Amino acid sequence: MFNIEEFDIKLDTQVIGRNFIYVEEIDSTNDFLMKTEENYPNGTVVLAEHQSSGKGRRNKEWKSEKNNNLTFSILLLPNPNFPNVNLINLSASLAIAQTLENLYQFDIELKWPNDVLINKKKISGVLIETISKSDKIEKIIVGMGINVNQPTFAGKYDIRPTSIRIESKREVSREKLLSEILNQFEENLLLLEKSSSKILNAWRLRCKMIGEKVKIIRGKETKFGIFDDIDHNGFLILKTREGYEKIHGGDISLR
């Protein structure tokens, strides 16, 4: 069982996680916040012990063992100073990476746009969904899934999964991990408003594919080139024979 008191003592934020909703089972924490008619406050966090239909990108599944991992969503309400949503995306995966480094001394790799890897295996994923009325973004939902104490993974995955337990050979406190991720995420969002280049640089430092030959698959299209850098929006800059091209989506792998 998730110990809410223990989590609450370690939470050191102003906004994120101050309204905390804990549920045993839910279809998807992202869907809950997307579909709700309630006006939940900015920073509301919904944590579920079990998601019956946990989501990844374009209806891929996020599978997670009950009571062993962290699957939660954070609600962000835009304000006039709100930065580019794509940078929130990078700030989220960065917050997870920084926390895993600080707490367990892992060597973390960030895979564009927002996967968190250890030894080429996936330990965490982020799925951000937003709702807009025409061109005005009304709410942003940051879904995070972290493999914490799950001992084994059966089945087929796009990227081989791993957990903190597998990598560190011990069970860890999910309460402490969640509070630290939220603390770090809030810190990153505040920094993002002041200086987005610091967030981009911290992200670049952990992206080992920069400078490498890569393959990007998007639908039926495949592109080859060198992963040159990320731009101020977080888009991937691909260097090809024809020149530089900005990429804003697709599955990227080393060539």
Add this chain to the structure above:
Amino acid sequence: MDLNLLRRLIKLVEKSEITEFSVQEGDLKVKISKNGSGSVVNFTAPTNVAPQNTQIPQAVQQTQESSVKEESKEEPKSENLHEVRSPIVGTFYRAPAPDADPYVQVGDHVSEGTVLCIVEAMKLMNEIESDVSGKIVKILVENATPVEYNQPLFLIEKD
């Protein structure tokens, strides 16, 4: 000068940081300048232009000090058409998943809040809802193709 082109120019100036903009097409010179919240349009046509050309400038001159929105009411047919635009750069999807039915089709009636499409960038899924009630008259973008920031996606005839 085409009134639709003029409207597009006004919108462009409105959204940009430019405060003054002028363009000349043949004998007709259009100057758009921004003061505070609304835009002001100035026309200067030389005295020797053909009568059919002077009619449009005169009509617009009367509304010189009024806002752009009021001015576009002159053509009720296009005033009733509403564009839904993309809030981000990304890929346009008409359905929630590759094997699912599209959210909407041409001819469908939508209300404010009806989900129209998804625009995805960097695994960020942006669900776009209609900001008006009306009938979808045109879908301006192909499924699974890239869209730019502020690019029109749907044309809706308002109720």
